[in-house]
Amino acid sequence: MPAQRTHTGGVGEVEVAATDYRGAVAELLRLFPDLPLAEIDACNVAIDGELVDSPFLEPLAAGSRVVFVQRIGAG
Numbered sequence: 846m847p848a849q850r851t852h853t854g855g856v857g858e859v860e861v862a863a864t865d866y867r868g869a870v871a872e873l874l875r876l877f878p879d880l881p882l883a884e885i886d887a888c889n890v891a892i893d894g895e896l897v898d899s900p901f902l903e904p905l906a907a908g909s910r911v912v913f914v915q916r917i918g919a920g
Contacts, residue, residue, distance in 0.1 A: 852880040866892065866900040869911055888913035 854877075861872035870885055890900040891912040897903055905911070 852884065853877045863905055865905055866890070866897075866903040866911065869905060885913060887916060889916055890914070 856877075859873070859876060861869050861876070863869035863872055870882075873885070874880060874882065890897050891914060892900060892903055892905065893909050896914075
């Protein structure tokens with residue numbers, strides 16, 4: 846989320862303790878209160894290397910990697 850780094854003080858990667866995607870997002874918002882939820886919602890999400898269409902309730906295992914990928918707009 847390069848554009849979102851303006852809301853995180855330049856931090857591009859963090860570890861959070863969460864058992865599902867919703868909890869991970871809540872933790873990100875707690876760590877970075879200036880990060881708008883709309884910025885996260887505007888991204889595609891990959892969990893452990895697989896794109897997930899509706900990640901809200903996706904479980905996360907210990908060590909799972911969640912990646913936010915900016916969507917490419919149609920021109």
